[in-house]
Amino acid sequence: MAKTQRLFELMMTINAKQKFTARELAQEFGVSYRTILRDLDELSALGVPLYSEVGANGGYYLLHDRMLPPIFFKESEAVAMFLAYHSLQFFGALPFQAETDMALKKFYQHLPEDIQKRIDRMKERVVFWNPSRVQSSDYLNVILETAIEQGATLIHYDGSEGISERTIQPIGLYSYNGFWYCPAYCLKRESFRLFRADRIQFAKRVSSEKKRDLPYRSIRDWIKWSERDVINPVLFKVDLTLEGVRRAKSDLDLRRMIRIRDDGTGWINTQIPKTEITYFADLLWGFGTDATIKEPSEAILHIRRKISAMARLYR
Structure with a gap:
């Protein structure tokens, strides 16, 4: 197996295992222990977040997020990705905004110079205008992750009667007129409520015995329901x-x-x-x-x- 192919397959194997030893990998790939150590050093230099521990239960660990395989884009696909992100520039907050900024920065740096210039020119010629809001929404990631896993979140919400503590089951997030909204089942009120994300002062994922199965498969289901059925x-x-x-x-x-x-x-x-x-x-x-x-x-x-x-x- 060529070295380049081995490094690629080694990265995929590491992603799947999360924890491993160099000897296990050497045996699996049919190479020497020293060769695997050199390969792991090269992957680490390329940015794969590896951590090693010594001792009887030692080995290698993959820190934080898994590394995804490289993807080859056509020029038009690369430009389309930046156009899609450019459409969100006037939002005051986005889920995983820091991660998105970093991913686009990495992507941009590895593009040919002529495509970089084309993307720069494009950003000066098209704007997806959205009202710019000064309110920050600091807990979009927590809310979205909880909604994906159908879990519960403890929040401190600044409502009309002041700040109150609620445990909610988020259905998801949607943006409208510059604000982020979170429809959710409120375990305190035992009914569905609509929360504005920038008024959530604190949020953390929790477990709850009162959690229920929500009738909505997606945020779009909820939006359709809210437009069709009017409360009071x-x-x-x-x-x-x-x-x-x-x-x-x-x-x-x-x-x-x-x-x-x-x-x-x-x-x-x-x-x-x-x-x-x-x-x-x-x-x-x-x-x-x-x-x-x-x-x-x-x-x-x-x-x-x-x-x-x-x-x-x-x-």
């Missing part, structure tokens, strides 16, 4: 001018609700959660006279209070 529904009716329709089409929360008349004006007649009355009223406040809320009465009262407060400022 109230009737939401709005009349829209031609300009109101145009503006509502540009809003992710409103565009799926709009109904359009033949003359281009429109209306909204749907159910929304009672807890979101103020949110939708504030959303339409920015429309001025291009949106008129008909129901619910709580939304109309909220708008009247805002008008009165604004009028007092400009007496």
Whole structure:
């Protein structure tokens, strides 16, 4: 077996074993003990995180993450990878952001100079704009890992009533309008809740006897359910001018609700959660006279209070 091939297969074997001795590897690969020691030194120099211990129970260990085999990319595939990561540049936080930055840095350094220049030019010509938020989300990794393993997480959550301790079963994470959200089953409330990730002050994985089997196979399942089934529904009716329709089409929360008349004006007649009355009223406040809320009465009262407060400022 050629040395290059042996080193490649040796790295794969180490990944699978995690713990091993040089003599075991020498026997498995049919080479001398000294040859394996030289091979292990070469892998270590290439960045494979090996650790050795002496003694009766000694041997080699693979530290931290496993090393993956090299992958060959076409030029267009390499550019596509950087384009995909470039689309996330305006997010204030990402799961595994430090690891992603390091992986892309390693990848970039090993690209031919002409492809590096092409990637640099591309980044100056395309932007995936997303509202930039100053809030940090420090526990995205913990939440995502727990969701993947269908486990439980202890969190300290800064909610409307102050910071409280909760044990939750995260369904997953999704990003919307610059914020990260975590739908989860709350063992304290014994119901599903939606948590904003930047309001999670602390998180750690825990075991819990109260953990239950969640009915959602994926975060998309939950999103579909949340859009279909409204908790504590109230009737939401709005009349829209031609300009109101145009503006509502540009809003992710409103565009799926709009109904359009033949003359281009429109209306909204749907159910929304009672807890979101103020949110939708504030959303339409920015429309001025291009949106008129008909129901619910709580939304109309909220708008009247805002008008009165604004009028007092400009007496």
